Every structure is written in structure tokens, then in C-alpha cells.
Amino acid sequence: MSPPEFLSNILSPPIQPHTNRPHVTLTYAQSLDAKIAGANGNQLILSGKESLVMTHWMRTMHDAILVGVGTALNDDPQLNTRHLPPTTTPYKLPRPVILDSELRLSPTCKLLKNFKLGTGLAPWVFCKISDENDEAFTRRRETLTAEGARIVSIPEDSAKRLSITHLLEELRSSGISSLMVEGGRQIISSFLCHKPLVVDILIVTVAPTLVGSSGVGATLENLESLPKLKHIASATFGPDSVIACRPENVGAS
Ligand SMILES: NC(=O)C1=CN([C@@H]2O[C@H](COP(=O)(O)OP(=O)(O)OC[C@H]3O[C@@H](n4cnc5c(N)ncnc54)[C@H](OP(=O)(O)O)[C@@H]3O)[C@@H](O)[C@H]2O)C=CC1
Numbered sequence: 001m002s003p004p005e006f007l008s009n010i011l012s013p014p015i016q017p018h019t020n021r022p023h024v025t026l027t028y029a030q031s032l033d034a035k036i037a038g039a040n041g042n043q044l045i046l047s048g049k050e051s052l053v054m055t056h057w058m059r060t061m062h063d064a065i066l067v068g069v070g071t072a073l074n075d076d077p078q079l080n081t082r083h084l085p086p087t088t089t090p091y092k093l094p095r096p097v098i099l100d101s102e103l104r105l106s107p108t109c110k111l112l113k114n115f116k117l118g119t120g121l122a123p124w125v126f127c128k129i130s131d132e133n134d135e136a137f138t139r140r141r142e143t144l145t146a147e148g149a150r151i152v153s154i155p156e157d158s159a160k161r162l163s164i165t166h167l168l169e170e171l172r173s174s175g176i177s178s179l180m181v182e183g184g185r186q187i188i189s190s191f192l193c194h195k196p197l198v199v200d201i202l203i204v205t206v207a208p209t210l211v212g213s214s215g216v217g218a219t220l221e222n223l224e225s226l227p228k229l230k231h232i233a234s235a236t237f238g239p240d241s242v243i244a245c246r247p248e249n250v251g252a253s
């Protein structure tokens with residue numbers, strides 16, 4: 001069993017990292033009207049089973065998979081490869097990575113449960129550099145560590161968000177060559193609009209569904225902040241269209 005040709009063509013395994021950061025694949029599923037979730041952020045299963053399998057193949061092709069704490073709290077994701085066909089050789093599992101300044105991740109989340117059951121890698125949780133007198137923060141750190149998470153403190157950027165530059169450098173020096181970023185909305189915007197560009201490839205599944213104006217849109221940013229894209233490839237998986245693009249001028253190592 002191997003990934004669909006669509007993926008092996010555009011991600012040419014093994015995916016090559018840059019000197020100081022992993023290769024970054026940004027991916028998400030959206031409705032025809034560009035919504036990634038329902039009203040109040042309700043999780044929607046937009047992908048049909050064929051494109052979901054494609055996404056799980058994509059997960060096996062990356063060393064790590066990142067979501068924001070908004071998604072971790074809202075969806076309680078597993079970020080594993082359970083939709084792939086059974087096989088005798090286990091599939092490579094990506095390292096779960098969560099961006100979580102305040103350590104709000106639940107100690108009972110599925111990512112930590114899967115780690116304890118031996119069905120997932122220990123999550124790496126990136127947080128802010130805290131004041132050592134912040135006892136509540138220290139307690140949350142100790143609790144998550146006891147449950148198996150690796151907690152990594154990194155600086156914030158000028159907008160008081162965890163610095164994507166520091167995150168990517170830290171991942172690269174921890175042996176992560178390829179990172180798949182799955183969302184949610186704020187994370188998609190931060191990665192897409194980061195200067196210098198850090199997204200190597202954008203792979204979007206478009207499901208033939210309408211969500212309406214109460215849904216959560218894929219990006220928060222205005223047109224001027226968003227990169228120009230060059231189309232790389234498209235394919236259909238069941239009823240869904242999957243489009244791969246590369247931001248123009250990405251690639252500095
Ligand atoms: N259809 C799809 O493919 C997907 C849909 N979703 C949907 O997206 C929604 C969640 O999106 P959203 O609420 O925006 O949450 P996100 O998952 O984007 O997480 C955002 C949080 O991450 C933390 N964070 C830390 N550093 C950064 C940074 N540099 N940039 C951005 N965020 C950072 C912040 O919390 P703090 O300040 O506490 O650190 C922030 O509030 C859910 O409804 C989910 O279902 C999610 C993934 C995929």
C-alpha cells in the first residue's frame with residue numbers, strides 16, 4: 001500500500017526540509033462556500049471517505065502534524081492514520097504538535113490517551129515563556145508533563161502569538177523534517193501570512209457542500225496579507241476536489 005499518486009507527485013517522499021525549518025504543508029477541508037466549520041465553530045465532517053483516506057496518507061508522509069489549541073479544545077482530534085486500510089507493517093504516525101501559549105490543552109484529551117495506550121506519539125505542546133511565579137501555569141505544565149506531553153517554551157512574536165519562526169527552528173533542531181499544519185482558522189492565517197513565507201505547499205479539499213454565512217471561514221486575513229498562489233495539481237477523491245498550490249516566492253532555506 002502506498003500514498004495516492006497525487007500526493008507522491010507533489011510531495012516527492014522523503015520530503016526535504018530547509019536548512020533552518022521543516023518543509024511545511026498547510027492543509028484543510030472546506031465547503032464550496034469556503035467554510036471550515038459550522039456555526040460557533042462546530043466541527044463539520046466535510047471530507048468524504050475517499051478524501052479523508054487521502055488526508056490520512058498525507059499524515060503518514062509527514063514527521064509532525066500541528067493544530068492550534070482552539071482546534072485541540074474544540075475537536076479533540078486524534079491526528080492519527082486510522083482511516084487507512086489494515087496492513088501488517090504499521091503506518092508511520094506523525095508527531096502531534098499543539099500551539100498553546102497558556103497550556104489550556106486538556107490532560108484528558110485523546111492525543112494523550114492515545115499516547116498512553118501506545119497508539120500515538122507523545123504530543124509536543126509549544127507554549128509561551130512563563131513567569132516563574134505563575135503557579136497556575138506551572139501546575140498545568142506539571143499535569144500535562146505527567147500525562148506524557150513534552151512542553152516546549154518559545155518566544156512570542158510582536159502580536160503576542162507564539163513565534164512561528166522559533167517554532168519551526170525548534171522543530172527542525174528536534175529532528176522534524178516535514179510538518180503538516182491542519183488548522184484551525186487562526187493557525188491557517190498565521191502560517192499563510194507569515195513573512196518570510198513558510199508554507200511550501202497548500203493542499204485544500206473542497207467538498208460539494210454549502211455551510212452558509214454562520215460558518216467559520218478558512219482565513220481571517222485581508223487580500224493584501226495573503227500570498228499569491230501558483231497552481232500545482234488537482235485531483236478528485238470521490239465527490240471532493242483537492243487542489244494543491246504553492247505560494248509564489250517561497251523557498252528560502
Ligand atoms: N475543516 C478543517 O480542515 C479544519 C477545521 N478546523 C476548525 O477550526 C476551528 C478552530 O479554529 P480556531 O478557533 O481559529 O483555533 P486554532 O486551532 O487556529 O487555534 C488558535 C489558537 O492557537 C493559539 N496560537 C498560539 N500561537 C499562535 C499563532 N502564532 N497563530 C495562531 N494561533 C496561535 C492561540 O491560543 P493561545 O493564545 O491560547 O495560545 C489561538 O487562539 C474549529 O471550529 C475546528 O473545527 C480546524 C482544523 C481543520
Ligand SMILES: Nc1nc(O)c(N)c(N[C@@H]2O[C@H](COP(=O)(O)O)[C@@H](O)[C@H]2O)n1
Pocket residue numbers: 028029043044045046047051052055067071075076077078079080182183205
Ligand atoms: N481533512 C479533514 N476533513 C474534514 O472534514 C475535517 N473536519 C478535518 N478536520 C481536521 O482533522 C482533525 C480531526 O482529526 P481526527 O479525525 O480526530 O484524526 C480536526 O481537528 C481538524 O484538524 N480534516
